[in-house]
Amino acid sequence: MRHVLIFAKSPYGKTPYDKWLAGCGIEPIIVASSEHVEGYAHLEHVYGFDDYETNQLVEKTALRLARAHAVVAVFARAETDVLRAARLRELLGLPGQHTASALAFRDKVVMKDHLAGGPVELPAYRRLDCAYTALEFIAEHGYPVVIKPVAESGSLGTAVIRDEAELDAYLARPWPGDSEIESFVPGEMYHIDGLVANGETVFLQPSRYINSALSFRTNDWVASVPLAPGEPAYNRLIEVSHAIVARLPTPLNTVIHLEVWITPDDRLVFCEIASRTGGGIIGSMIRHAFGVDLDKEWLRLECGLPSALDAHVYRPAAGLSIPPSHGVLERLPVGEEPEGILEASLSGAVGQEFHGGVKSGAFLAGYIVGAPAHEDLVPRLEKVAAWFYERTLWRPVGSPAAGR
Incomplete structure (x- = not known):
């Protein structure tokens, strides 16, 4: 054996x-x-x-x-x-993947160094070692800026600094350790998820975030909706993904999770890339929408086994993540489930205390939502989110439970 x-x-x-x-x-x-x-x-x-x-x-x-x-x-x-x-x-x-490759897909400065001068525009960026570096960067590039840990996922620890008062508040906190500062990029964010098998990208799918990857900061929901091949951004995102993967020290067998902005003036700007499956509900969404289990295929490839990946057909499905609120969870939604829920995942229990969203991939409730047609996905996501918020009950920490 x-x-x-x-x-x-x-x-x-x-x-x-x-x-x-x-x-x-x-x-x-x-x-x-x-x-x-x-x-x-x-x-x-x-x-x-x-x-x-x-x-x-x-x-x-x-x-x-x-x-x-x-x-x-x-x-x-x-x-x-x-x-x-x-x-x-x-x-x-x-x-398999060794250290130099892992750093290129994990350290946000190293990955941008690999891509500098390449196929996709980058925000201005610098490794942040102390407050002086932040001040120099802002003097050169202005506000707003983004400060983030170089090696965290799910926007954990990310701060958007829009003026000097916010900078002072950030600098007054304990120093977060190895971080990066970069210029803020306005626009819509897209993520592209793919599978590389024996050095060839055999699956690649762009999706659009509904709301924002930072929505958890306001305890608001975020969703991922796959792009259909006919949508304007689809081919551009596929092409730039291939170019980015080719420029990086990509393992022969891996899953990739790439994030790219499309700015209001229609520029593609790189955010970050990881050599692993997208967090939260993304893997489940890909499985329902395309019949591709990225983790399963990746594991088999790492073990030297042939890929079982077949030609895939798109079945309209999207992923919805709802972060916890602040307080003690009193009730979760029950009954009269909205149409279209294909899979549900709850990570909390009644009586549990929460302190709001922690990161974009961590959710209280995750739903895969299907629809008969692609254009029906966003309305269904909105209905499921509204249903959840209307039927979920919270009480302040320290207050008595209902009926006491």
């Missing part, structure tokens, strides 16, 4: 690795966060860790297991595991 070591920062229901590998002679060894380890407990090799993202025993255990079982591959689908997995592959001499 051969083995693949998997860094698992997702629930079993979302990533049933053993089912994806069934019958191929490769068995998964799971290194997981404590919150998800129970779902994988039926497997022979499962190891769980508290403080998964920062616990260095994860690396130590992974190296020991990989050597003990002579694994044929290392797989990681979460942003926090990209570098962790790349370094382990290097230590073991295994194929």
Whole structure:
């Protein structure tokens, strides 16, 4: 029996690795966060860790297991595991993404350095090491600017600074660590999700964000709607995606999640790219809309197995993510479910305390919404969002529950 070591920062229901590998002679060894380890407990090799993202025993255990079982591959689908997995592959001499490539897809400054002078316009940017650098950058480029961690996902820690008062408030906070400052880009944001197999991009799909990737800041919903091939931006986004992937040190087998702005004056401007599946509800949306399970295909490719990807047909479907509000969750929507919900995922429970949205990929409720025609998707998304907000009940933290 051969083995693949998997860094698992997702629930079993979302990533049933053993089912994806069934019958191929490769068995998964799971290194997981404590919150998800129970779902994988039926497997022979499962190891769980508290403080998964920062616990260095994860690396130590992974190296020991990989050597003990002579694994044929290392797989990681979460942003926090990209570098962790790349370094382990290097230590073991295994194929797949190594550190230089992982940094190009994870560090927002490194990736832009690779793309500078290339096929897509970049915002002005600089690595931010101290307040003096921020002041120099603003003096050169003006407001507004965006400050973000170089290696976080889902807009976590991102701040839009529009004037000196907001800059002073930002600088008065504890310094966030390795960050980037860049000029603010107005416009609509699109994301492009794809699969690279044996060095060839075999699937690529652009989608438009409804609302904003930063909507979680105001506890508002965000949705992803695939673009149809006839829509004006479709071909432009496909072409620039191919060019970006070709310019970066892209692994032979990977999933990509790319974000690009289209400005009010119709310029394409690069935001960022990751060598992993899009967060939140995006992977499920791609699966419902195109019949392509990006994580499953990627895992099989990493293990040297043939891709099962067939010609895909678009079935109108979109993904809706609703962040939590501030307070204690008293009631979730029940009954009279709006038309079109194909899949629902709830990450909270009644009685749980929340403090608003944390990042764009983290949601209280996620829905895949289908429609008979592409043009019906946005109205249906709006109806589902309205239904959820109308039927969800919150109470302030510290106040008594209803009926007491």
